[in-house]
Amino acid sequence: MLLAAGTHAHAAGPITFGNGVPAVGAASPESAGKSGAASPQAREQTPGLSRAVLAPVTPEESERAIRARPLPQVLNPGLAPRLPPSGRTGGAQTAQRVAGDAAPTGPASIPELARALRNDPDLIYEYVRNNVEYVPIWGVQKGPVGTILDNQGTAFDQAGLMVDLLRQAGYTASYVRGRLNLMAAQVGDWLGVDTTNVCAVLNLLGNGQVPIASVTATAAGSCPGSTAALYSIKIDHVWVKVNIGGTSYYFDPSYKPHTRKTGIDLVTATGYNAAAYLAAATSGATVTADYVQNIHRTNIRNNLAAYAGNLAAYLRTNKPAGVLDDVIGGMTINPHSGPILRQTTLPYQDTSVALTEWTTDIPASYKPTLRLQYQGIDATYTSDAIYGKRLSITYNGANQPVLMLDGTVAATGTATTPGTYANVSFTVTHGAYAYTYANQAFTQQIKAGGTFVIGNGWGPVGRGAIERHRARLEDARASGAADTSELALGSSLALLSSNWIAQLVQATYISDRLSRTNTLFHHQVGIAGYNTSPYVDLPGNMVGVINQDANTNKELAAFFTAAMHGSILESTAVQQTSGVSAVSTVKLIDIASAAGDRIYDARAANYASAVQPNLVGCSSWTSTFSSAVSAGWRLILPARCNLTEGGWTGVAYYMIYTSVSGYSIGAIIGGGLAGGFGTSPVSQPVLNSAVLASSWSLDSLTGFTGLGLRDPIDMTKGYFVYAHGDLATGVGEFPHALRFERLYSSGMRNQSAALGKGWTHNLASSASASSDGLQSMGEDSALDAAGTIAETLVSLDLLGDAAAPLTKMVTATLGQRWYGEQLTGNTVIVRNGLNGEVFVRLPDGSYNAPPANSAKLIRNADATYTYETADKARLNFDAAGRIGSYVHPSGVQASFTYSGSDLTQVSNSLGRTLTLTSASGRITAVSDGSRSVQYAYDAGGNLATFTDATAKATTFQYDLPGRMTKVFYPSNPTTAFAANVYDSLGRVQTQSDANGKLYTGLLPNLRTHWMATCV
Known part of the structure; x- marks a missing residue:
């Protein structure tokens, strides 16, 4: 197809593309190597990672394909209506960075984010425009809340987020589809790609199925084949229309220029x-x-x-303070800082093309769908309905499988026999794509009676979903939910799958920067399950890999690296989150090689003569191997099929297919499975505890950022924080004097310690290894x-x-x-008071401190840790990770004594001592030998009363376990000194004082506003 681009006063010309031909020569065994023509839907497939090579499409081809594609009659069973959209209603939780993203993050809730942005359309636009990275894929991927979670999204996702925020703020807003007319410099600054090869640019947009109306290059030609540079391009796009004061204005939150960074050699x-x-x-x-x-x-x-x-x-x-992109290259969004926008058209819009407006929701035909079939259950969901949520299969008392979405029953299947295996069938359909080869259908087996979560990711993902599931698990356990419940165990498994997905995305981001490729994640789907031990097995992963220089060898290198990293990350993710060793193809081949086993290169020409006769324990596999090599597959195969790791025994091998045009590689373990499987049993309570202990993020380790207001409130996170010195002995600072100080943060309300939920004290310090x-x-x-x-x-x-x-x-x-x-056992978390610091182990065994932190962590020969401050004070931790001694540079020391897990005494080398008395793990009194203070708790384990050395009492009230609402001081025991009301994310929304003044907070994590009014 020849698409002209108008008349230009330069030696430019149109680029021919289309007719289902990829923009860069396909490198796939399934492309038309025999005919010499490239397939429009070439795929390189592995059991865990598949590559689709999709051809560029025109707007007409795109719309024709979308209209012809039927949708199921029932979508999203068990899902409440999306509008008005909202996020989780438990403890405070914000989005987390995804690979290469350093933008601030907002609360993962549409109502709370709109309120924090003061329901201001300009602040709403600025938030999405300046913080959410663009993903060049056509259609919805993750939806509005998912876009907040990951700080990334397609044009549809970002328009969806902005529309939902505007509607929440009370504005009439809709989605519009139109066309952009962009020059090469605009494309490069937006996508962060080199535009010197027009076919490489078309290849990127084609693999994302973004409709391309016309292309002009510095010389006429065709793709594949042209080596000219891009001059201009017209593409279809989606943006936002909003009525402000009776006039319709247009905002494009997803178009944003960038500043690019060049990495080092x-x-x-x-x-x-x-x-x-x-x-x-x-x-x-x-x-x-x-x-x-x-x-x-x-x-x-x-x-x-x-x-x-x-x-x-x-x-x-x-580069002592360098971030990742300083080393491997990357880009950052140039923020919009100009005047308030009131545009009736976009400045780069092709106004000759009429707009299409969607006044309710984006049509479902522009959303990927996931169909699940199992034992009479047949349910189809759009990606935005399930991303960041818990889609699970459990079994009721009648042994029927029950499909639930975030704990709501969506479907019930036919009865099963516990312990038997049956297939779960998945079908992923990308409705917005003109070509269908990114679609995927596959089956997995599950054992009736277990607990299973359908892990899913759409596009680039980060820590957001991990942190969401961690918070829900923490909430569930704090509320008394059984460790075997779908809520608790399901959250652990959802976290496990999200952890694997996020790590594969991050690893791929790094390989992309090193190989000058862009990997588009179309979907990641599979199962995280529990049957006496946890496992993660996500074989449904579809990507596009595009090299900026149209170098297909580098594309294959990046693809294979991602596939093999995906294999080792499966076993790694299980071990990271559960502490249980797990197996994967990469790990088992390494084990075989270390044992001195031969690793065979089995092909049709040598299998029968040189390979099969030398295999050990492979009788049940020889027919599988023989069939594979006869079909043209190459196997990289250890000599033994009884490889052992812990309680697991089986086979592991690669399958590679080679043709004149490319390769396919599969990573296989066991009975055709691909995944990380735990090698020893672990109970549900132990698993859930291990998951919580190993899934801390910097956000969840920070009880107070140090920036406070009022009594005070953490101005970054919205937590209510409280500190009070209860008893001190001696003169000067610690350790010359000993002081006992209570510390509280509402952000720690689910963490139960020696002073109750949400509380800790200044003498509580620990160091614990994690992953x-x-x-x-x-x-x-x-x-x-x-x-x-x-x-x-x-x-x-x-x-x-x-x-x-x-x-x-x-x-x-x-x-x-x-x-x-x-990546396992690679961090040590040092906790002091309300906050924790994460030290990362480097390959030489040393530990790198957190950014802007000059402390040092040393692992001693006896496996204990020593923490050294900038002024050379040393905190020595014992074998249990508790602080054992503190040594001041002057030589003055403080020592810590324990009875079981209870701290009983702190004494210094100057003769001062604090004695702590505890009952049932709670501190009831602290004494310096002459004075004593007392602590009392309510039936829920909350600290209710503090009585000072003069017998005066301070009391506390809570609305939820660990969440303080009121503080009453002895001077006015019936009027609250501070009274808090929390929002749906557990952040202080209003605080009133004893004088009747009310303070209202707006905290989007980007800017903080507090307004005072008299009541």
């Missing part, structure tokens, strides 16, 4: 030498045409650690990601070899196992 900074690395990996190894054996695992690990160490040293010297993969992928510091960056650099190089030789495949696999190990 990573080969130089790491010291990576491809030839030397491969030579070291094969030192002492046996390499034949049929197998490799004894690949040098130690050399691989030592070299990766050395590269990471070199990079860490470079960063400490040259956080996102931290070691550079969530807030480039230095934390030194190991990840080094391994990714090496994997991309090894997997960029078009021949995919066995030696490089196995070498990459062993390196990826090392990478996975850097």
